[in-house]
Amino acid sequence: xxxxxxxxxxxxxxxxxxxxxxxxxxxxxxxxxxxxxxxxxxxxxxxxxxxxxxxxxxxxxxxxxxxxxxxxxxxxxxxxxxxxxxxxxxxxxxxxxxxxxxxxxxxxxxxxxxxxxxxxxxxxxxxxxxxxxxxxxxxxxxxxxxxxxxxxxxxxxxxxxxxxxxxxxxxxxxxxxxxxxxxxxxxxxxxxxxxxxxxxxxxxxxxxxxxxxxxxxxxxxxxxxxxxxxxxxxxxxxxxxxxxxxxxxxxxxxxxxxxxxxxxxxxxxxxxxxxxxxxxxxxxxxxxxxxxxxxxxxxxxxxxxxxxxxxxxxxxxxxxxxxxxxxxxxxxxxxxxxxxxxxxxxxxxxxxxxxxxxxxxxxxxxxxxxxxxxxxxxxxxxxxxxxxxxxxxxxxxxxxxxxxxxxxxxxxxxxxxxxxxxxxxxxxxxxxxxxxxxxxxxxxxxxxxxxxxxxxxxxxxxxxxxxxxxxxxxxxxxxxxxxxxxxxxxxxxxxxxxxxxxxxxxxxxxxxxxxxxxxxxxxxxxxxxxxxxxxxxxxxxxxxxxxxxxxxxxxxxxxxxxxxxxxxxxxxxxxxxxxxxxxxxxxxxxxxxxxxxxxxxxxxxxxxxxxxxxxxxxxxxxxxxxxxxxxxxxxxxxxxxxxxxxxxxxxxxxxxxxxxxxxxxxxxxxxxxxxxxxxxxxxxxxxxxxxxxxxxxxxxxxxxxxxxxxxxxxxxxxxxxxxxxxxx
Numbered sequence: 067x068x069x070x071x072x073x074x075x076x077x078x079x080x081x082x083x084x085x086x087x088x089x090x091x092x093x094x095x096x097x098x099x100x101x102x103x104x105x106x107x108x109x110x111x112x113x114x115x116x117x118x119x120x121x122x123x124x125x126x127x128x129x130x131x132x133x134x135x136x137x138x139x140x141x142x143x144x145x146x147x148x149x150x151x152x153x154x155x156x157x158x159x160x161x162x163x164x165x166x167x168x169x170x171x172x173x174x175x176x177x178x179x180x181x182x183x184x185x186x187x188x189x190x191x192x193x194x195x196x197x198x199x200x201x202x203x204x205x206x207x208x209x210x211x212x213x214x215x216x217x218x219x220x221x222x223x224x225x226x227x228x229x230x231x232x233x234x235x236x237x238x239x240x241x242x243x244x245x246x247x248x249x250x251x252x253x254x255x256x257x258x259x260x261x262x263x264x265x266x267x268x269x270x271x272x273x274x275x276x277x278x279x280x281x282x283x284x285x286x287x288x289x290x291x292x293x294x295x296x297x298x299x300x301x302x303x304x305x306x307x308x309x310x311x312x313x314x315x316x317x318x319x320x321x322x323x324x325x326x327x328x329x330x331x332x333x334x335x336x337x338x339x340x341x342x343x344x345x346x347x348x349x350x351x352x353x354x355x356x357x358x359x360x361x362x363x364x365x366x367x368x369x370x371x372x373x374x375x376x377x378x379x380x381x382x383x384x385x386x387x388x389x390x391x392x393x394x395x396x397x398x399x400x401x402x403x404x405x406x407x408x409x410x411x412x413x414x415x416x417x418x419x420x421x422x423x424x425x426x427x428x429x430x431x432x433x434x435x436x437x438x439x440x441x442x443x444x445x446x447x448x449x450x451x452x453x454x455x456x457x458x459x460x461x462x463x464x465x466x467x468x469x470x471x472x473x474x475x476x477x478x479x480x481x482x483x484x485x486x487x488x489x490x491x492x493x494x495x496x497x498x499x500x501x502x503x504x505x506x507x508x509x510x511x512x513x514x515x516x517x518x519x520x521x522x523x524x525x526x527x528x529x530x531x532x533x534x535x536x537x538x539x540x541x542x543x544x545x546x547x548x549x550x551x552x553x554x555x556x557x558x559x560x561x562x563x564x565x566x567x568x569x570x571x572x573x574x575x576x577x578x579x580x581x582x583x584x585x586x587x588x589x590x591x592x593x594x595x596x597x598x599x600x601x602x603x604x605x606x607x608x609x610x611x612x613x614x615x616x617x618x619x620x621x622x623x624x625x626x627x628x629x630x631x632x633x634x635x636x637x638x639x640x641x642x643x644x645x646x647x648x649x650x651x652x653x654x655x656x657x658x659x660x661x662x663x664x665x666x667x668x669x670x671x672x673x674x675x676x677x678x679x680x681x682x683x684x685x686x687x688x689x690x691x692x693x694x695x696x697x698x699x700x701x702x703x704x705x706x707x708x709x710x711x712x713x714x715x716x717x718x719x720x721x722x723x724x725x726x727x728x729x730x731x732x733x734x735x736x737x738x739x740x741x742x743x744x745x746x747x748x749x750x751x752x753x754x755x756x757x758x759x760x761x762x763x764x765x766x767x768x769x770x771x772x773x774x775x776x777x778x779x780x781x782x783x784x785x786x787x788x789x790x791x792x793x794x
């Protein structure tokens with residue numbers, strides 16, 4: 067019992083004993099860990115190298131977006147605690163990865179960073195008021211008053227630096243302990259030197275302090291750090307949400323006929339499981355007993371329930387709508403379809419991180435270059451000018467003025483403005499680099515059901531039905547929530563419902579009305595030998611009369627044609643991919659003039675097609691709405707989902723269309739292309755600023771305060787350029 071409690075998701079015991087989360091396979095131990103504190107490709111390299119140094123470890127792979135570390139080693143599960151200890155020693159605390167646990171440890175990090183940002187902003191505002199008083203006072207302000215102003219500034223700034231600077235100080239100390247450097251090292255050095263020199267000047271030296279520069283520098287840097295953390299949180303939502311859809315427990319049927327509740331992670335291939343109505347399928351399995359219906363939108367994206375009967379293959383994440391089912395597991399949880407979809411989403415998110423890798427490469431050049439330049443400044447002024455104090459002041463100015471805030475804001479500033487314009491157009495931007503990727507799109511892949519169509523069936527040609535048949539079927543249909551029944555009830559309008567109606571799981575409706583027996587349902591249930599038809603269908607039999615066929619099809623969205631035509635005018639190729647049958651897919655493609663289409667696709671098939679298009683040099687935009695579309699949305703270069711789509715699809719998408727208007731795709735493409743031009747202009751402005759400002763700082767023509775103002779001024783300049791995007 068203790069072992070079972072320890073293994074249950076969210077259990078404190080489980081968190082205390084990582085061994086309970088280890089999976090054994092082929093003599094190897096597998097463990098997924100949630101790692102905190104990793105922010106760049108350098109962090110990934112240190113974590114993976116630190117673990118791979120142990121000869122037992124065969125694989126250590128960290129996903130930067132989700133923080134999930136997949137660890138495989140030869141040996142017993144008891145080694146898990148030692149690996150977590152190792153991660154802690156190199157500066158990255160880790161806990162067992164529990165996707166079904168709704169708590170997000172990053173939330174507290176965000177709140178802590180936001181508090182630091184608020185404190186730094188408050189200190190900067192107050193210290194700048196004191197500094198302005200000193201500047202404007204000039205010779206009229208006595209030395210005693212200036213000294214008092216500096217002491218008050220010190221009382222404000224020094225505690226602020228100790229509190230708000232912790233994100234940078236901790237990161238810098240963590241890498242320095244292991245003889246590495248990152249961008250936080252020169253930032254920490256600049257802040258500490260500015261504070262240290264200011265303290266010296268306040269109590270011993272000439273009274274030229276730089277408290278305002280330290281506070282201003284921290285404030286702007288914390289803004290960038292907070293935005294980066296929020297973007298990473300958005301990137302991890304899709305994979306965490308998908309993983310949370312996995313059933314936490316399963317009801318296993320023992321050999322003696324008794325049922326036991328076990329953690330879903332303990333299910334093995336061959337186990338017999340019991341599914342009650344409302345249960346999610348914990349692993350891929352085959353039905354061996356019972357009949358009913360399953361929500362199969364996870365696999366096909368189609369709203370019509372999947373008929374459940376012996377011999378039918380079911381997949382993890384499917385929902386049992388009615389009836390008791392007994393299934394035989396064909397895979398364990400980590401090798402089931404939902405786990406595979408989750409891994410595909412994670413792989414898609416991670417593939418977008420080439421921007422992070424580029425930034426990390428720039429950081430590796432930036433840090434030694436800035437340190438070398440600052441050191442050369444100190445030595446040069448000490449040797450040539452004979453004044454070490456002036457050399458230190460100029461070195462601080464170099465460290466501050468080269469702070470890459472303008473480069474860091476070049477993209478976020480444009481994102482904020484572009485996101486505002488898109489919001490007014492009914493489009494939400496969810497991914498940090500989505501605008502840049504969207505701007506390069508030349509191929510559009512579209513889902514059918516729920517995207518190009520309304521996602522709900524509509525009765526075809528109700529006027530062609532024999533007289534009175536629609537109303538009789540509607541009297542049965544008004545008692546059911548089945549999608550086809552809803553379509554019949556909508557077509558017939560308001561009216562009475564039949565009494566004493568029985569709903570047969572996986573079959574249809576059976577009832578008595580005015581002395582007549584009415585049966586409305588599937589051809590198989592009614593014993594009808596129906597030919598294949600491109601439309602969904604149901605049949606009505608009154609007493610022993612001839613069966614009457616009801617045909618259904620999905621309705622095309624009102625703006626679907628306008629959107630497809632608009633994408634073509636913007637130079638995009640269009641392709642339709644769907645999990646539906648060939649007949650309905652061909653009909654929609656023909657109506658919209660889409661020449662290339664494929665039907666009956668599973669999530670893996672959609673990803674394979676997207677990867678093939680990318681291999682051909684295409685920049686692919688995926689537009690979808692179903693749970694089964696989430697991996698394809700993550701795999702595409704850019705992705706769009708609708709507001710009415712499944713939450714998992716919205717989390718995986720870069721853009722969400724509010725109001726379910728497809729024409730928002732056109733606005734997203736147009737504004738993204740404009741935003742890309744603004745970003746390139748901002749990079750040019752930031753590079754030009756450094757080319758001018760750095761030599762001035764080295765030559766001693768810029769004080770630390772002026773350096774902080776110049777750094778802030780460059781940030782304002784790129785922001786003003788981004789605001790040009792707000793003009794229509």
